Amino acid sequence: MPTALIILAAGQGTRMNSDLPKVLHPLGGVPLLAHSLAAGAAVSPEKTVVVTGRGAKEVIEAAQAQNPNIEFAHQQEQLGTGHAVAQAANALAGFAGDILVLYGDTPFIRPETITRMQAARAGGHDIVVLGFNAREPGRYGRLVMSGDQLVRIVEAKDASDEERAINLCNSGVIIAGATALMPLLEKLDNNNASGEYYLTDVVALAREHGLSAGAVTCDEAETLGINTRTELARAETLFQQSKRLAALEKGVTLIAPETVFFALDTHVGRDTVIEPNVFFGPGVTVESGATIRAFCHLEGCHISRGATVGPFARLRPGAELAEKVKVGNFVEVKNAQIAEGAKVSHLSYIGDATIGEAANIGAGTITCNYDGVMKHRTTIGARAFIGSNTMLVAPVSVGDEALTASGSVITKNVPDGALAVARARQEIKPGLARKLFEKLKSAKARRDKEVK
Ligand code: UD1
Numbered sequence: 001m002p003t004a005l006i007i008l009a010a011g012q013g014t015r016m017n018s019d020l021p022k023v024l025h026p027l028g029g030v031p032l033l034a035h036s037l038a039a040g041a042a043v044s045p046e047k048t049v050v051v052t053g054r055g056a057k058e059v060i061e062a063a064q065a066q067n068p069n070i071e072f073a074h075q076q077e078q079l080g081t082g083h084a085v086a087q088a089a090n091a092l093a094g095f096a097g098d099i100l101v102l103y104g105d106t107p108f109i110r111p112e113t114i115t116r117m118q119a120a121r122a123g124g125h126d127i128v129v130l131g132f133n134a135r136e137p138g139r140y141g142r143l144v145m146s147g148d149q150l151v152r153i154v155e156a157k158d159a160s161d162e163e164r165a166i167n168l169c170n171s172g173v174i175i176a177g178a179t180a181l182m183p184l185l186e187k188l189d190n191n192n193a194s195g196e197y198y199l200t201d202v203v204a205l206a207r208e209h210g211l212s213a214g215a216v217t218c219d220e221a222e223t224l225g226i227n228t229r230t231e232l233a234r235a236e237t238l239f240q241q242s243k244r245l246a247a248l249e250k251g252v253t254l255i256a257p258e259t260v261f262f263a264l265d266t267h268v269g270r271d272t273v274i275e276p277n278v279f280f281g282p283g284v285t286v287e288s289g290a291t292i293r294a295f296c297h298l299e300g301c302h303i304s305r306g307a308t309v310g311p312f313a314r315l316r317p318g319a320e321l322a323e324k325v326k327v328g329n330f331v332e333v334k335n336a337q338i339a340e341g342a343k344v345s346h347l348s349y350i351g352d353a354t355i356g357e358a359a360n361i362g363a364g365t366i367t368c369n370y371d372g373v374m375k376h377r378t379t380i381g382a383r384a385f386i387g388s389n390t391m392l393v394a395p396v397s398v399g400d401e402a403l404t405a406s407g408s409v410i411t412k413n414v415p416d417g418a419l420a421v422a423r424a425r426q427e428i429k430p431g432l433a434r435k436l437f438e439k440l441k442s443a444k445a446r447r448d449k450e451v452k
């Protein structure tokens with residue numbers, strides 16, 4: 001069944017106490033909203049509509065950065081979850097498939113859970129709601145069941161004592177046929193304890209219209225919603241625990257798992273070893289059999305099979321390391337392609353550069369890529385040898401098998417196989433060091449006497 005995804009993201013998020021819209025707060029290196037989008041990808045949505053409210057402009061920008069095809073519906077006033085979903089009606093006009101509703105602040109819904117809901121929907125229910133057995137049902141909506149039929153959902157505020165004793169609660173996730181759901185939204189009213197248009201009321205309405213509703217349950221942990229910074233911090237801990245476990249199960253060695261931090265989209269291949277205290281920002285892929293040594297910070301980069309990075313290395317967006325590349329301690333790499341077997345072992349900055357295979361970049365080498373206004377590229381050929389402390393003033397190229405003398409400031413292109421020396425010539429003045437020291441010592445003795 002073709003499915004459209006609606007993500008509710010209009011809530012105020014008041015308790016975050018933040019200028020940033022709640023759904024843009026990062027979890028695992030990416031906005032909360034990206035987690036809901038990733039979960040929703042389970043249905044390969046034909047259309048995705050994000051319902052925005054406060055901070056709509058920023059939310060739209062961030063969502064489009066994830067996927068430019070996302071559409072938006074604005075909810076001027078937050079009149080309730082039913083009202084929020086109804087805002088997507090225009091964007092979904094004429095759509096006759098299924099609709100999956102997720103919250104933008106509930107990041108842990110598993111794709112497998114959504115697939116189970118789809119199966120229940122295919123099994124004949126017009127509406128399927130995701131429930132969970134709550135340890136503390138508190139203010140959650142309660143699912144009133146009769147056999148496998150979901151009779152209605154009652155919000156805690158509106159519930160009788162008997163209903164409040166139910167601990168099967170509403171997660172908020174719902175999947176329904178668009179032709180059943182959309183007309184029911186128009187029939188919602190706000191005659192309830194909160195004075196809101198409840199999405200949950202569609203269940204009872206559906207049954208009045210002879211439609212069928214059911215529920216699928218999941219672990220409570222999946223339904224965790226973020227309302228405060230404390231909850232966000234707790235969610236980060238849970239997210240990291242599950243990413244570490246997943247990495248270990250995939251065959252990645254983590255020497256001290258609790259010190260390694262992943263992003264939502266981090267991919268690490270089998271038999272890669274990650275030493276303690278490594279941080280992955282978004283957009284990192286590490287192929288199999290690589291070694292990430294202690295204290296590295298990596299984002300937006302690709303590390304190929306058998307490469308070694310760190311300790312204490314920083315790979316920034318656009319760093320591409322081919323197989324068996326070695327990037328050593330105190331090296332920063334940005335927007336640079338380093339070909340197979342090349343080595344940048346110590347204390348270097350490699351930015352906006354291309355480095356050929358098996359090239360050796362000496363300690364302290366810097367690509368001077370920025371002239372204060374523009375960025376320029378450095379190209380280094382295969383098997384070139386860049387002497388220690390070479391400044392490569394870009395735009396500049398060094399040819400295959402060329403050599404730069406250490407301490408050189410390279411401002412002109414170096415042809416293949418050439419040696420470039422660009423530093424002051426050394427002079428020797430016999431005896432001058434001793435003479436100088438004697439002069440300095442007697443000057444100091446004179447000054448010490450004057451002070452007394
Ligand atoms: C809702 C459910 C409740 C469920 C609970 C799970 C309803 C009426 N109640 O309650 O049964 O147990 O979630 O967490 O649906 N939102 C909008 N626009 C609005 C209102 C809400 O976009 O006008 C968004 C919020 O940003 C949030 C989500 O919808 O992401 C849920 O809203 P919230 O106010 O937290 O609902 P609850 O009262 O917690």
Ligand code: CA
Nearest residue numbers: 105225226227
């Ligand atoms: Ca909530």
